[in-house]
Amino acid sequence: MATLVSLINIVKSFGEKGKVLRVLDGISLDIGEEFIAILGPSGCGKSTLLRIIAGVEKVDEGEVKYHGSVTYGFVFQSPTLLPWLTVIDNVALPLIAKGVDKRVAREKALKYLSLVGLHGFEDFYPHELSGGMRQRVNIARALVVEPTILLMDEPFSQLDPLTAEALRAEILDLWLSGVTTVRGIVMVTHNVEEAVLMADKIVILTPRPARISKIVEVKLRRPRDRRSKEFQETVDLVYEYVS
Numbered sequence: 001m002a003t004l005v006s007l008i009n010i011v012k013s014f015g016e017k018g019k020v021l022r023v024l025d026g027i028s029l030d031i032g033e034e035f036i037a038i039l040g041p042s043g044c045g046k047s048t049l050l051r052i053i054a055g056v057e058k059v060d061e062g063e064v065k066y067h068g069s070v071t072y073g074f075v076f077q078s079p080t081l082l083p084w085l086t087v088i089d090n091v092a093l094p095l096i097a098k099g100v101d102k103r104v105a106r107e108k109a110l111k112y113l114s115l116v117g118l119h120g121f122e123d124f125y126p127h128e129l130s131g132g133m134r135q136r137v138n139i140a141r142a143l144v145v146e147p148t149i150l151l152m153d154e155p156f157s158q159l160d161p162l163t164a165e166a167l168r169a170e171i172l173d174l175w176l177s178g179v180t181t182v183r184g185i186v187m188v189t190h191n192v193e194e195a196v197l198m199a200d201k202i203v204i205l206t207p208r209p210a211r212i213s214k215i216v217e218v219k220l221r222r223p224r225d226r227r228s229k230e231f232q233e234t235v236d237l238v239y240e241y242v243s
């Protein structure tokens with residue numbers, strides 16, 4: 001499996017009220033063509049780690065090494081759509097910001113809106129959509145830049161359980177079917193079951209300053225059955241490491 005990005009001994013601190021807050025304390029991780037879930041206690045530095053992978057946050061020590069050209073799409077916890085733009089214009093925005101011709105940008109936006117099941121909703125405004133539909137728009141907007149790696153920060157935590165479960169399955173289908181450009185996914189989550197359902201590799205972090213305490217490889221065949229004995233055993237194993 002090709003490695004896309006290597007994190008090498010990453011150290012990161014923030015200054016807070018005159019004190020130095022050490023957040024990441026020597027994180028080394030290879031990100032390949034796989035689904036990685038990052039699991040860790042509140043405030044340990046998970047979102048900071050995602051921003052470092054994306055190159056939008058600088059490291060104090062260590063190195064983020066990109067193997068070839070790697071681009072990112074970002075999906076946040078709650079949709080960050082512009083309320084005065086229609087769905088299609090929200091999705092096209094990252095392309096237009098990069099200078100892509102408006103017509104081409106809107107065509108691409110339409111393609112990705114269809115892929116996330118929102119064909120026909122392109123002229124709606126965000127407030128006319130349900131929470132789940134808004135998160136689909138967010139996903140389309142992350143995909144429209146045709147990223148190599150999709151970074152997701154608790155993307156399902158604000159959704160009702162049924163919508164969340166449907167979107168989890170759809171994200172996996174989109175990725176596994178190869179209809180998008182995404183080769184690897186890194187998802188921050190608090191949810192052990194979600195990590196076992198989706199990931200190939202679960203990276204468990206310690207409380208701040210975060211170090212990697214354990215990496216669990218999940219070898220269960222997809223689609224995974226939450227009710228199976230193997231699934232429950234893996235969930236139990238991960239709970240043992242996080243508690």
Ligand SMILES: Nc1ncnc2c1ncn2[C@@H]1O[C@H](COP(=O)(O)OP(=O)(O)OP(=O)(O)O)[C@@H](O)[C@H]1O
Nearest residue numbers: 014015016023040041042043044045046047048049
């Ligand atoms: N730009 C910043 N300036 C100062 N402190 C920051 C900054 N970004 C993050 N922090 C601090 O770094 C720590 C880690 O934050 P981060 O958001 O990465 O944690 P997290 O594990 O994602 O948290 P949660 O699980 O609650 O979402 C927190 O104490 C936070 O207050």
